[in-house]
Amino acid sequence: MISLSSLSRTPIYQQIIEQILAQIACGALVPDQQLPGVRNLANDLGINPNTVVKAYTELEMNGYIYSLQGKGSFVKKRDGDNNLVSIKLEEVEKDLNILYQLGIQKSRIEEILNRVFSGGHHE
Amino acid sequence: MISLSSLSRTPIYQQIIEQILAQIACGALVPDQQLPGVRNLANDLGINPNTVVKAYTELEMNGYIYSLQGKGSFVKKRDGDNNLVSIKLEEVEKDLNILYQLGIQKSRIEEILNRVFSGGHHE
């Protein structure tokens, strides 16, 4: 369900976050569906439970899941923008500003934008 | 010429890089112009020379400046894409993919793009 790449230098907890986000986005995980327990997932991945906790905590702070002590962690219903969207938008804007300062052509960005947003499996 | 914000949690050497890049981009620094020496700049900013070295080294690796031992560091003529541009383009593409996965509307990005690239003081 979730697989780690030890070759990658992106942190374990980040890899978990990204994969869960992807599964929520593509519908593999639906609202109120229970996520694997922190110990189960940690055992499956051969890591420390607290690393999973870190991933879950961040997902919760960003409004993607909710956790109930003693019960488990579950997928949350989306309600408009959440923190992650805001953060990523800010990141993109910051990078675009730098690229603009570096004198890159606007069309270069538009090409990327069109390519990414024609992936097809949305709307 | 360069000012640091100790409030900001972006590293000192990064702040130096960004400000020099900005000055190159806006024409305040022109090709073959000499940059302040590592010790001078370090003294002005009240930091360690090696922190300036780190900034200069990274700028050199990315093709923005060149350094000659005993002579100084100088602004380099641009020749198409360099590492920084490539890196930032990759970062943007990665973030855009995430935003796409999060279900954001393409128009939201286009708004940002238009705003950033209408800053005016370029072309």
Next chain:
DNA sequence: TTAAATGTACTACTATAATAGTACAGTAGT
């Protein structure tokens, strides 16, 4: 009440990033 699941909290270890200290080496002018 007991047991087994769950999430939580706190501490500790480790690796890496950021900065600083000090010594070295090349260049230019005197």
Next chain:
DNA sequence: ACTACTGTACTATTATAGTAGTACATTTAA
């Protein structure tokens, strides 16, 4: 040759991020 400037190289210190260890608290079902 000497001096004063330049960048360079290497080591040391410090802060922070990432991960792990261990104990705690809640829920649910037997």
